[in-house]
Amino acid sequence: MQLLVNGESINLNDGVSLAALLQQLGYTGETFAVAVNGDFVPRATYDATTMNAGDQLDIVAPVVGG
Secondary structure, rough: OOOEOOOOOEEOOOEHHOOOHHHHHHHOOOOEEEEEEOEEOOOOHHHEEEEOOOOOOEEEEEOOOO
């Protein structure tokens, strides 16, 4: 299936959880937030959130600097 992550198209196997996707993309720790199709997803539900074809994810992290 195909998803958009921060505007870039990626291909994944069907049934991948948000937690597994984030791990695959190298996101660890708690310094980011995720919105799926415009709705922010609580961190506690990442394991239970299944990605679907056509989903649009925005992964946002704070930027240090001025």
